[in-house]
Amino acid sequence: MNKYKKLMSLLIMTVFTITIMLPVTPAYAFSVSDLLGQTTGSNDSSGLTNMGTGKGLIDILLGLVLSKFLGSAFNSPADGPTKDSPANGLSNALSKEFVGFYAEWWDTDVSSYNSMVKNADVIKTIAPFWATMQADGTINDRGGNDHASVVKTAHQNNITTLLLVNNAKQDSATPPVHTVLATPALRTTTINNLEAYIKKYDLDGINIDFEMVPAEDRDNLTAFMRELSARLKPQGYIVSIDVFPKQDESNDVAAAYDYAELAKYADKIMIMTYDNHGMWSGPGPIADIRWVENSLKYALKYIPKNKLYLGIAAYGYDWSANGVQSLEFKPIMDLAQRYGAAVKWDDASKSPYFSYTSNDGTAHTIWFENSESLKYKLALVTKYDIAGAAMWKLGEEDPAFWPVLRDKFLKK
Structure with missing residues (x-):
């Protein structure tokens, strides 16, 4: 002894x-x-x-x-593992993270801000949609409220802020995103400008939201994320990316996202499991639970679960002969009340919907997301033990979302 x-x-x-x-x-x-x-598995903070x-x-x-x-x-040696030892397969899971996408559609639009402040006990990260990448690598500020004040308020509430940058839409035969991604010098210019932007506003990192990327730019997108990561991560910044869902590699609109390679360079990958039906389709669920789960299962073949975030929709679509309109939850409920429409439940997709006829005689069908459909999405977060969920967008949601989210994501 x-x-x-x-x-x-x-x-x-x-x-x-x-x-x-x-x-x-x-x-x-x-x-x-x-x-x-590791973390403790108890709520006791003593x-x-x-x-x-x-x-x-x-x-x-x-x-x-x-x-x-x-x-x-x-x-x-005869003493085997205790009931709480890792040898018995018991381990303490990391807490889940809720990410709120944040947008201001006009200068006085404070819906995302108000939702952030009101629910700061749940939201760990926001990704403000403040920037758009142009074909020459410049970053256009989208305007909105005072960025510095938003970041300050977020940090005061222990909320991480990631700049969400999207790509300029195609206005010629060559998409701007292809021009940048396929040109090493322009990739460097873009990264220089993004670095300057996040430093200007004291942001904690970046969220790349490049959409409709040509399939031919699959390796170029990976190269961009590799170079962006090499620049920002050593400085302590978070690098994240939003990706289209897919269930195989034949989906052209999602082919550019090389899940396995992107996972090498991104800290967080948000899979946009919404718009199962939308502007381009007939009426249907925004996020059919079967489609969501299959997309998640496919992603998990290539992306570590501790980096993967399930996309959650907070909105709905109104289909009619006049076109398709995106609507927030409150206007959707206002329409149901105005026209006396009963909200129905599609059990197969776990989604709410209703139909109504407007005053001009036009037939409408609305599919949307509410607190009940949310529960089924969050059950997948638990079932597959992924990092968390990311909602588009703060301020559009069913107010009843928050008690459900608070049960899952309350910050300790």
Whole structure:
């Protein structure tokens, strides 16, 4: 026993010396739980009061090392794994993250802002849609409210902010996104401009939302994300990307997203599992649960689950002979009330819908998302143990979303 005591004393002094020499970890980049690769499984925070201090880190490291040492020193080989040990397949899962896409369609549009502030106890990250990439690599600011104030408010509420940048729409035979992605010099110019933008507004990283990327640019998109990651990640910035859902590689509109390669460079990948039906189709579910699950299962073949976020819609579409109109939840409910339409439930797709005839005699059909359909989407987050969910967009949602989201994503 004297030999063990001497070894324990030496071990304690060694760990203590190493610990006090460790660099301080920035609060915005990591937590102690991240560093140790585990969290507690309890809601009891009494044991976490010193987690942000050097003493807390020392206690944890000593506890881990000594428990391992003492187990080796005093347990006989016959002692099998305890019921709580990893050998029995039990581990503590990381908490899930809720991401809110954020947009301002006009200067006085504060719907996303109000939703963010009201639900800051749930939202861990916002991705403000403030920028558009042009064919020459310049980044156009989309306007909206005072960006700096939004970022300041988000940070005061412990909400990470990622710049959402999309690509300019095609206005000629050559899509602007192809011009940039296929030209190394323009990729560098774009990355320079994106870096300058996120630094200007003290953002925490970036969310790439390049859509309708030509299939021929599959490798070019990967190269862009590799170069963007190499520039931003060493500086502590988060790199994320939104991708179209698919269930095989024959889907032309999603072919440019090389899931496996993108997962090497992106910290977060948001799969846009909505618009199952939309502007280009006849009436139908916004996010048929069967289509959503199959898309998620396919993505998980290539993307680590701790990087994957399920896209959640907060809106609906109104189909009629006059075209298709995107609507937020409140106007949808207003229409149902105005025309006395009963909301129905499609059990196969787990989606609500209704039909009505407007005053001019035009027949309309609306499919949308509500708190009930949301529950089935969030069940997939749990079932497949993915990183979380990302909703388009804050301010459009059913108010009853939030009690459901709070059960799943309440920030500790």
